[in-house]
Amino acid sequence: MCEVNALSMHSGAVILGGHSVWRDATFTLDSGSITAVLGPNGAGKSTLINVILGLVPLSEGSLEVLGSPPQRGNSRVGFLAQSRHADELSTLTGRDYVGLGFDGPRFGWGRDRAKHDVVQRALALTGTASFADRPLRTLSGGQRQRVALAHATVFRPELLLLDEPLAGLDLAAQAEIVDLINLIRDSTGAAVVVVAHDLNPLAPIVDQVLWIARRQVRSGSVEQVVNEEVLSELYGHPIEIIVTPRGRRVIVGLEEELAHPHPHGHDHSHEGAQHHVGEPHHEESL
Amino acid sequence: MSLHELFALSFVQHAFYAVTAVALAAGPVGYFVVIRRQAFAAHAIGHVGFAGAAGAVLLGLSPIMGLLVFCLGAGLLIGAGAATLDDRDAVVGVTLTAAMGLGVLFISLYSGYANATYSILFGQILGVTWGDVGLVVALSLGVLAVVSFAYRPLLFASVDAQSAEARGLSTRAMSLLVMSLLAITIVVAIQIVGVLLDFSLLVAPAATAEVLTNRPFEAVLWSTGLALASSWFGLFLGVWLGGPVSFWITGLASTAYLLARMSDAFRTRRGHRVVA
Numbered sequence: 001m002c003e004v005n006a007l008s009m010h011s012g013a014v015i016l017g018g019h020s021v022w023r024d025a026t027f028t029l030d031s032g033s034i035t036a037v038l039g040p041n042g043a044g045k046s047t048l049i050n051v052i053l054g055l056v057p058l059s060e061g062s063l064e065v066l067g068s069p070p071q072r073g074n075s076r077v078g079f080l081a082q083s084r085h086a087d088e089l090s091t092l093t094g095r096d097y098v099g100l101g102f103d104g105p106r107f108g109w110g111r112d113r114a115k116h117d118v119v120q121r122a123l124a125l126t127g128t129a130s131f132a133d134r135p136l137r138t139l140s141g142g143q144r145q146r147v148a149l150a151h152a153t154v155f156r157p158e159l160l161l162l163d164e165p166l167a168g169l170d171l172a173a174q175a176e177i178v179d180l181i182n183l184i185r186d187s188t189g190a191a192v193v194v195v196a197h198d199l200n201p202l203a204p205i206v207d208q209v210l211w212i213a214r215r216q217v218r219s220g221s222v223e224q225v226v227n228e229e230v231l232s233e234l235y236g237h238p239i240e241i242i243v244t245p246r247g248r249r250v251i252v253g254l255e256e257e258l259a260h261p262h263p264h265g266h267d268h269s270h271e272g273a274q275h276h277v278g279e280p281h282h283e284e285s286l
Numbered sequence: 287m288s289l290h291e292l293f294a295l296s297f298v299q300h301a302f303y304a305v306t307a308v309a310l311a312a313g314p315v316g317y318f319v320v321i322r323r324q325a326f327a328a329h330a331i332g333h334v335g336f337a338g339a340a341g342a343v344l345l346g347l348s349p350i351m352g353l354l355v356f357c358l359g360a361g362l363l364i365g366a367g368a369a370t371l372d373d374r375d376a377v378v379g380v381t382l383t384a385a386m387g388l389g390v391l392f393i394s395l396y397s398g399y400a401n402a403t404y405s406i407l408f409g410q411i412l413g414v415t416w417g418d419v420g421l422v423v424a425l426s427l428g429v430l431a432v433v434s435f436a437y438r439p440l441l442f443a444s445v446d447a448q449s450a451e452a453r454g455l456s457t458r459a460m461s462l463l464v465m466s467l468l469a470i471t472i473v474v475a476i477q478i479v480g481v482l483l484d485f486s487l488l489v490a491p492a493a494t495a496e497v498l499t500n501r502p503f504e505a506v507l508w509s510t511g512l513a514l515a516s517s518w519f520g521l522f523l524g525v526w527l528g529g530p531v532s533f534w535i536t537g538l539a540s541t542a543y544l545l546a547r548m549s550d551a552f553r554t555r556r557g558h559r560v561v562a
Contacts, residue, residue: 074454075453079453081448082450092502093501096500096502097445097446098442100442100446104455105438105439105455106438107439113294135500151446192348
């Protein structure tokens with residue numbers, strides 16, 4: 001292979017608290033591609049992000065992130081956390097928050113002269129300059145998410161991991177964020193991994209899908225993964241996909257996957273805080 | 287006695303240097319305590335220090351050594367046990383209660399407790415010696431150096447722990463660092479304002495600063511400036527008009543907070559809230 005993949009996992013498996021989260025995950029993500037990570041709550045989507053970030057080790061298999069083993073604090077990897085409760089209370093301005101994305105991890109007394117310009121460019125790219133001097137808590141959900149994207153990309157990462165960036169946004173704001181993700185990919189060339197629970201808003205920009213369910217991971221193009229055959233096999237029972245006239249996919253038959261991923265109901269502390277395990281989702285419209 | 291003569295007295299000079307040093311450390315450290323919503327921890331560590339000081343007095347040791355050992359111990363315990371928000375209050379509360387129990391025991395065992403207890407609880411600013419000043423200045427400068435060196439990572443971990451963790455900062459290490467700095471700052475603050483009033487220099491100026499500005503660095507400057515101003519004017523009023531200096535310092539710091547909140551509420555109601 002002449003080009004280094006942004007990410008390549010071979011037979012990866014994760015065990016957390018004595019339970020297998022997923023195993024035998026083999027996939028590669030191209031540089032500059034956008035990948036949607038889908039699957040039921042508690043399936044291990046956030047765990048995958050934590051593995052890539054180097055916060056959770058693989059128990060088996062191998063992973064290369066930008067050509068090297070995963071490494072905590074890799075300055076080539078950007079990350080947008082799922083829920084940032086602090087934002088709702090924070091009096092911090094968007095500009096200062098983006099600035100922390102640039103030099104927040106750095107100790108020392110000196111000031112980086114480049115900071116102002118770099119932050120300014122990130123604000124311009126994400127269209128946040130006009131409200132960057134307002135406290136985060138006064139911004140709308142969509143504005144806050146744009147600022148968060150500026151924060152996650154200000155240091156020009158080559159791989160960008162976004163955990164549920166569309167959660168809690170209305171449809172208009174979702175569409176804006178999807179456009180922005182595409183714009184960031186185009187202008188920085190970063191590979192982007194987006195965890196989501198609905199493929200439809202992302203479908204226009206997605207190159208590849210990773211579907212995690214029942215401890216298995218399937219990867220491929222939207223057509224290769226999101227079809228009745230693959231999903232039925234993945235879930236172990238018949239799944240129907242209805243494509244609406246406007247091209248949106250409604251997936252029927254996922255309701256049986258609502259139960260805990262672990263049959264004995266053990267709490268999954270890593271996931272439990274972020275995923276509403278057991279919450280009734282009678283249908284995931286994908 | 288004129289003001290000039292008053293400030294020529296050595297015990298007033300000692301007090302002046304001591305409050306200045308304490309305010310320089312308490313302003314910045316207090317800011318991190320306030321944005322991390324850990325005022326309760328500041329309260330608890332002070333009370334734990336009370337047990338340490340009482341224990342040291344009982345053993346015939348210097349109270350400040352007891353303070354250092356107990357405050358640092360409590361700070362590290364709280365920092366390690368409460369790195370995440372989830373169980374913070376419980377960890378702090380249990381640490382606080384256990385230490386206060388010990389403090390009560392030590393005091394009951396020590397026959398001449400009244401004076402020692404009083405000065406630990408309410409401070410004894412005008413009884414500060416040159417030796418105390420040296421120690422207070424050294425500790426404060428140390429705290430100031432570390433806070434400024436770790437300023438950005440501390441801020442990052444305080445406002446967005448998950449991102450900071452992903453970028454390679456240890457949330458736990460930052461939590462331990464803040465709590466250690468807080469513990470040392472409380473040890474020096476207790477020399478001046480006592481256990482019960484350490485909030486006046488640690489929390490009140492920082493909380494006022496948070497109302498006054500949204501910019502972190504400006505807030506640190508405001509917090510430090512307000513801590514200095516309350517200390518200097520408090521010392522001045524105490525010496526000039528009489529009354530405990532710690533009362534004046536506390537009164538000024540709290541009044542500043544009240545005024546800031548009132549003016550903020552007024553601006554908000556008139557719809558002229560300054561957001562930049």
